[in-house]
Amino acid sequence: MSETAFIFPGQGSQYVGMGKELTENFKVARETFEEADEALGFNLSGLCFNGPEEDLKLTFNTQPAILTTSIASLRVLSSETGIDPVVLAGHSLGEYSSLTAAQAIAFPDAVRTVRLRGTFMQEAVPPGEGAMAAILGLEAPEVEELCVQAAQGEVVAPANFNSPWQIVISGHAQAVTRAVELALERGAKKAVMLAVSAPFHCSLMKPAAERLHDALQDIPVCDIGIPVISNADAEAYPSKEEIKNILVKQVDHPVRWEESMRELVKRGIKTVIEIGPGKVLTGLMRRITKDVKTVNLGNADDLKALSGHN
Numbered sequence: 001m002s003e004t005a006f007i008f009p010g011q012g013s014q015y016v017g018m019g020k021e022l023t024e025n026f027k028v029a030r031e032t033f034e035e036a037d038e039a040l041g042f043n044l045s046g047l048c049f050n051g052p053e054e055d056l057k058l059t060f061n062t063q064p065a066i067l068t069t070s071i072a073s074l075r076v077l078s079s080e081t082g083i084d085p086v087v088l089a090g091h092s093l094g095e096y097s098s099l100t101a102a103q104a105i106a107f108p109d110a111v112r113t114v115r116l117r118g119t120f121m122q123e124a125v126p127p128g129e130g131a132m133a134a135i136l137g138l139e140a141p142e143v144e145e146l147c148v149q150a151a152q153g154e155v156v157a158p159a160n161f162n163s164p165w166q167i168v169i170s171g172h173a174q175a176v177t178r179a180v181e182l183a184l185e186r187g188a189k190k191a192v193m194l195a196v197s198a199p200f201h202c203s204l205m206k207p208a209a210e211r212l213h214d215a216l217q218d219i220p221v222c223d224i225g226i227p228v229i230s231n232a233d234a235e236a237y238p239s240k241e242e243i244k245n246i247l248v249k250q251v252d253h254p255v256r257w258e259e260s261m262r263e264l265v266k267r268g269i270k271t272v273i274e275i276g277p278g279k280v281l282t283g284l285m286r287r288i289t290k291d292v293k294t295v296n297l298g299n300a301d302d303l304k305a306l307s308g309h310n
Contacts (some may be wrong), residue, residue, distance in 0.1 A: 003270040006085040006101060007068045007285075008094035010255075011200075014062050016051035019069040021299045023049075028079050032072035039108035040064060040115060043176060059197055060118035062112045062189055063093050065152070070097040070276030071107055073297050078276060081306055087267055089229040089260050092160075092201070093117075093228030094144070095250060103225040104243060116215045120208035121198055121251065130199030131173040132159060132207045133180045136166050137189025143167045150179035159201035160255040165285040168194070170202040205252040212251055216244045234259035273297060273306070 022029035023045070033045035046229040047056055048065050055061055070090075074097070077083060090098040093114060093195040100110045135143050140161060145170055147156045156171030156179050169179055176193070199205070221243045232249045234256040261284070264272065271293045274281045282294045296302050 003268055004083060004085050005087045005089065005264045005267075005269045005272045006098075007088070007272055007274050007281050008090035008097035008101070009066060009274065009276045009278050009281055010090065010092035010094045011059065011062050011066065011196075013276065013280050014056055014066055014232050015277060016049075016053050016056060018048050018065070018277040018298070019072050020049040022072055022076055024268070025300050026076045026080070028075045029072040032075055033068060035107060036064065036068040036111045042119065044068060044111075057197075058118075060115055060124045063114040063118035066093060066277060067097050067100070067111060067114050069298075070094065071100055071110075072099055073275045076303060077273070077297050077306065078125045083273070083306070085226060085273075087229065087264060087269065089264065090231075091229060091257055092250070093257050094276070094281075095228070095231055095247070097223070098228045099128075099243065099247075101226070102228050103238075104222050104228070104240060105219065109219050113212075113215065113219060114196055117208070117212055117251070120211040120215075121200060121205060124206075124208040125198050125204050127197070129173060130204055131176040132168055132194045132196045132199055133176050133179075133192060134166060134168050134172045134194055135183045135191045138167070138183060138186065139164070140167060140243050142186065143169065143183070146182040147171075147179055150182050151175050152178065155199075155202055155204050155237045157202050159199075160257060161259065162255075162257050163284045164258065165189070165287065166250070170199040171204060172199070173218040201250075201252065201254055203252055209248050209251040212247045213244070216247065219244070229260045229263050231260065232256070234263055236263075252257065257284065258288055260284055261292075265289055265292060271295065 004092035088098040120258035154172035154175035160168035180191040
């Protein structure tokens with residue numbers, strides 16, 4: 001499987017019970033959750049395995065929870081199958097999982113950093129002032145144009161270019177609502193407000209980006225062992241010197257996921273393995289291209305299926 005990429009999910013993929021089955025079956029997964037608990041100084045594993053869901057959904061909990069589940073899954077995959085990727089990518093928060101997988105950031109540092117990142121993003125905009133919405137069935141230029149018209153002095157802009165027909169917008173709540181109405185008027189197949197706690201990946205996140213910049217100063221980074229495609233640029237990180245700058249940029253810039261996945265195709269990738277909770281990215285990949293095989297690893301049954309590919 002030399003033409004394989006690993007991709008890692010972001011916020012929204014979490015669920016109560018994630019990672020539990022892997023920790024019950026594999027020592028390396030159990031050790032990963034223990035490592036996260038120690039790094040954070042609280043029982044993150046218990047929150048992942050048992051909830052409550054309302055606490056798991058809090059951004060500053062969700063981000064380290066998904067990262068830990070993803071890295072635990074990755075370590076199980078590596079130890080049980082020996083499958084190696086030639087390139088990595090992750091959606092928003094998942095970019096930290098990618099950089100950890102590439103050995104550019106140590107796992108304990110990554111867990112602590114995304115805990116802070118979640119806090120900074122949550123605190124950047126007062127509750128209720130920001131919103132996000134998914135627009136399905138309109139192309140990117142149309143969505144960009146209706147955001148301009150809906151803004152009326154406020155912020156609303158594309159936040160996630162997820163697939164050819166799915167774009168998420170973000171900004172002030174009233175502006176996002178206006179954009180949703182405009183999208184439906186212009187023939188969008190669907191336009192719905194999302195149940196999120198803050199308007200991620202738009203200019204309202206600038207205060208969070210600035211705080212993350214300061215927090216990253218003390219985090220050591222290493223050479224990137226496997227190419228990692230960045231969300232903000234949809235191309236591989238050029239060097240370890242750029243890691244912190246790109247992670248700061250990512251917070252208040254759109255996630256260029258469709259372009260990132262097309263970059264994998266350009267690199268000759270034939271199989272993509274989504275590692276971590278959920279199957280969101282697998283679904284998006286199937287909408288982006290039919291030329292790449294997609295596989296998931298989130299539990300022990302998935303691992304059995306994957307072992308047959310090696």
